[in-house]
Amino acid sequence: MALEGPWDAEAIERALSNLIGNGVKYSAPGTCVEVSLATEVDPEGRCVRLQVSDQGIGIPSGDLPFIFEPLWRGSNVGTVSGTGLGLASVWQVVKTHAGRVWVDSEVGRGTRITVRLPLSLPTSDTAGQSQSGIR
Numbered sequence: 001m002a003l004e005g006p007w008d009a010e011a012i013e014r015a016l017s018n019l020i021g022n023g024v025k026y027s028a029p030g031t032c033v034e035v036s037l038a039t040e041v042d043p044e045g046r047c048v049r050l051q052v053s054d055q056g057i058g059i060p061s062g063d064l065p066f067i068f069e070p071l072w073r074g075s076n077v078g079t080v081s082g083t084g085l086g087l088a089s090v091w092q093v094v095k096t097h098a099g100r101v102w103v104d105s106e107v108g109r110g111t112r113i114t115v116r117l118p119l120s121l122p123t124s125d126t127a128g129q130s131q132s133g134i135r
Contacts, residue, residue: 003039003048005119007097012117015093016050018086019113023054025080027110031055039119046119047099053112059105067103076107090115 016035023033034053039046059067059074066072068091071084090113094101097117105111 003037003119005048005097005117007117008093011093011096015090015115016052018090019052019115022086023052023056023111025056025082026077027054027056040116042116044118047116048119050115050117051112053110055110058107058109058111059103060107061105064103064105068101 020033020035027033032055034051036049036051036053038049040049041047057076060076063074063076067074067087069084070088072088073082073084091101094115094117099115099117101113101115103111103113
């Protein structure tokens with residue numbers, strides 16, 4: 001499937017690398033990180049929906065409002081190394097592309113991050129809005 005949109009390919013590649021990398025890093029060996037891509041129509045028009053799902057440690061619900069903040073890390077990451085910049089970078093890329101991002105997660109069961117990016121340039125004041133868990 002080929003999808004084209006008004007996107008910065010390098011920025012999208014960085015964001016996707018962060019999302020897949022986090023899925024792998026916070027999941028046990030031998031578990032799956034699933035990436036799906038689809039087109040859909042939302043109230044703002046045609047968009048691409050990218051989802052990265054893992055079977056990892058999950059994110060505590062009390063941490064969800066902060067996951068896109070720079071230098072912030074989950075309270076349950078333990079000794080897993082990281083800078084706290086990956087999801088902040090993803091959020092910035094999505095915002096720059098007038099998209100949306102949100103997270104569904106359950107501790108011990110995994111995380112699903114959904115990104116929606118418009119397939120055409122926005123024509124309203126909705127550019128730059130973000131929906132996350134909860135930003």
